[in-house]
Amino acid sequence: MLLSKLFTKTTKESASDSSSINADLLTRAGFVHKTMAGVYSYLPLGYRVLRKIEQVVREEMDTIGSEMFMPAISPIENWKKTGRDQSVSVLFSVSGANDASKKLNDSSYILNATHEDVITPIFQHFVSSYKDLPCAAYQIQSKFRNEARPKSGILRGREFRMKDLYSFHVSEEDQVHYLHAIAKPAYTRVFDRLGLGDRTVIALASGGEFTKEPSVEFQTKCDNGEDLIFYDSKSDMYYNKEIVPCKAPKWGDPNEEERPREDVVGEGIIGVEELAAFLKVDKQSTTKTLLYESDDGRFFAATVRGGYDVNEEKLCAVAGCDSIKLASVAKVKEVTGADVGYAGPIGLPKDVVVYWDDSTQGRKNFECGANKTNEHSININFGRDVDEPKEFYDIKVGRDGDINPSTGEPYEVCRASEVGNLFSLGTRFSEGFGFTFTDQDGKNKPVYMGSYGLGTSRVMGVIAEISHDEHGLIWPENIAPAQVHIVPIAKTTDDEAYTEAMKLYEGMQKKGIECLFDDRIDGSVGARLADADLIGVPKRIVVSPKTLEKGGVEVKIRSTGKEEILALDAVLGDKKK
Numbered sequence: 039m040l041l042s043k044l045f046t047k048t049t050k051e052s053a054s055d056s057s058s059i060n061a062d063l064l065t066r067a068g069f070v071h072k073t074m075a076g077v078y079s080y081l082p083l084g085y086r087v088l089r090k091i092e093q094v095v096r097e098e099m100d101t102i103g104s105e106m107f108m109p110a111i112s113p114i115e116n117w118k119k120t121g122r123d124q125s126v127s128v129l130f131s132v133s134g135a136n137d138a139s140k141k142l143n144d145s146s147y148i149l150n151a152t153h154e155d156v157i158t159p160i161f162q163h164f165v166s167s168y169k170d171l172p173c174a175a176y177q178i179q180s181k182f183r184n185e186a187r188p189k190s191g192i193l194r195g196r197e198f199r200m201k202d203l204y205s206f207h208v209s210e211e212d213q214v215h216y217l218h219a220i221a222k223p224a225y226t227r228v229f230d231r232l233g234l235g236d237r238t239v240i241a242l243a244s245g246g247e248f249t250k251e252p253s254v255e256f257q258t259k260c261d262n263g264e265d266l267i268f269y270d271s272k273s274d275m276y277y278n279k280e281i282v283p284c285k286a287p288k289w290g291d292p293n294e295e296e297r298p299r300e301d302v303v304g305e306g307i308i309g310v311e312e313l314a315a316f317l318k319v320d321k322q323s324t325t326k327t328l329l330y331e332s333d334d335g336r337f338f339a340a341t342v343r344g345g346y347d348v349n350e351e352k353l354c355a356v357a358g359c360d361s362i363k364l365a366s367v368a369k370v371k372e373v374t375g376a377d378v379g380y381a382g383p384i385g386l387p388k389d390v391v392v393y394w395d396d397s398t399q400g401r402k403n404f405e406c407g408a409n410k411t412n413e414h415s416i417n418i419n420f421g422r423d424v425d426e427p428k429e430f431y432d433i434k435v436g437r438d439g440d441i442n443p444s445t446g447e448p449y450e451v452c453r454a455s456e457v458g459n460l461f462s463l464g465t466r467f468s469e470g471f472g473f474t475f476t477d478q479d480g481k482n483k484p485v486y487m488g489s490y491g492l493g494t495s496r497v498m499g500v501i502a503e504i505s506h507d508e509h510g511l512i513w514p515e516n517i518a519p520a521q522v523h524i525v526p527i528a529k530t531t532d533d534e535a536y537t538e539a540m541k542l543y544e545g546m547q548k549k550g551i552e553c554l555f556d557d558r559i560d561g562s563v564g565a566r567l568a569d570a571d572l573i574g575v576p577k578r579i580v581v582s583p584k585t586l587e588k589g590g591v592e593v594k595i596r597s598t599g600k601e602e603i604l605a606l607d608a609v610l611g612d613k614k615k
């Protein structure tokens with residue numbers, strides 16, 4: 039590939055409004071272009087990398103399923119079968135963009151965020167007997183999600199690339215076996231081959247409300263990753279922050295003298311940070327109280343210390359229900375007498391159970407909502423203003439610093455990026471679609487499903503985050519946009535350095551070695567060498583009068599910086615050198 043023919047250019051400017059390393063480097067090196075927030079175009083060099091990553095994924099997935107390709111849009115009716123048209127919060131829809139288009143067809147469609155709702159009816163069409171199962175298929179496709187604030191470059195896109203595989207089984211046992219014994223090892227091979235094996239760990243995560251099986255996340259440790267993972271040294275396992283069993287570190291002085299309770303007016307102040315600043319108290323002395331309605335018609339409250347979030351799955355387990363949702367504005371008003379944002383655990387109707395998280399335990403003079411619009415109670419104390427709870431629970435999302443209950447020590451916590459997620463879906467989709475098979479006993483039974491995602495564009499971003507230095511990107515050999523980057527240092531194309539470099543380039547092309555050739559001899563040498571570092575191809579070869587004088591060309595390994603002069607023949611003769 040001749041650099042002069044590449045329409046992209048490197049630039050000193052980083053991606054606008056982006057603070058992430060991957061967006062910055064990939065933009066400056068001309069690999070991606072931000073089309074809008076969370077939506078990137080993959081330019082020739084970037085697309086080569088993405089395709090190579092996807093090829094590794096494809097080769098491994100071919101060992102466990104068949105590749106297919108599904109549409110990017112689907113009928114809303116499919117999503118209604120499982121209620122996901124309403125429950126998937128990131129779902130986009132598309133419809134005619136103008137009157138003329140709407141006149142042609144005024145339907146709306148779902149822009150697929152994932153493909154369970156598309157693949158289930160396809161398999162339903164072909165699978166009818168236990169003899170057809172198990173089976174699995176995958177695709178590599180663009181996905182669309184209405185992500186709130188995509189700020190992490192290609193780590194989180196509103197449009198992004200994903201490999202998604204789906205498997206179909208006669209029983210949950212068979213699906214769980216497939217997940218652990220077949221899909222998991224295939225994922226491990228992918229991350230090993232992408233050079234991420236050492237940094238990628240398996241973390242247990244929420245399985246969702248339709249199965250008791252936790253989901254399995256592949257998390258790559260990475261400073262800019264959006265997830266926190268917790269290492270349990272006792273079981274040698276990682277958990278994600280949603281399901282990690284944890285205890286909050288104690289906060290406050292248990293011997294502090296009790297101050298008189300006060301109700302303070304703080305109009306419109308509901309956020310924890312804002313409230314703590316307004317009351318001039320530590321955030322940890324505030325209390326977040328949320329009111330929930332459960333699927334079995336109960337209504338209860340959950341409290342956590344300021345700075346923590348309630349984990350709804352843990353809360354469900356504690357309350358003994360299958361699902362919960364935040365109480366409606368009207369219900370909150372009816373029960374607390376106040377607008378949303380001012381609920382507190384004191385003075386609620388007797389039948390409203392309050393689940394206290396352990397993070398609220400042992401505090402003196404704490405704050406909580408006063409159950410009056412705009413009012414907050416301060417200097418609340420257990421035993422005096424509210425009965426000391428008989429039991430404190432773990433109903434929170436884990437935070438850095440939390441204690442592992444099985445060791446009594448703080449967890450080792452690290453940032454990571456979720457590169458893959460393996461799910462047991464139970465019969466959620468087959469029941470929604472009425473997808474059954476005839477079992478050996480002649481009975482009709484629902485099919486068990488699993489889905490297995492792997493974010494190929496996120497993986498590219500993670501590699502850029504991990505593998506770079508102050509000069510630019512450092513691509514592993516098997517996914518680099520090219521293996522060699524040749525820079526002739528010459529004044530004209532007739533100079534020996536140029537003609538020798540061209541010979542080398544042509545020779546390499548003949549051997550099938552992918553090569554970038556910097557034929558832009560009018561640029562400054564420094565800038566061209568800096569470009570080579572920024573683009574990050576594994577080997578840079580400089581051909582100059584000086585190197586020719588020394589008997590060859592200068593080969594520099596991008597990852598180690600090691601330089602050596604090698605004869606042209608030697609460079610050409612050995613692909614691996």
Ligand code: ATP
Nearest residue numbers: 185193194195198200456457458459491492493496
């Ligand atoms: P996250 O928790 O990061 O939002 P998710 O759990 O919603 O991701 P899944 O539905 O499990 O995502 O998707 C499978 C994989 O697709 C993820 O493991 C991740 O690698 C990738 N992925 C998900 N959302 C995005 C996104 N917005 N941009 C890029 N990759 C994504």
Ligand code: MG
Nearest residue numbers: 255456458459
């Ligand atoms: Mg996930």
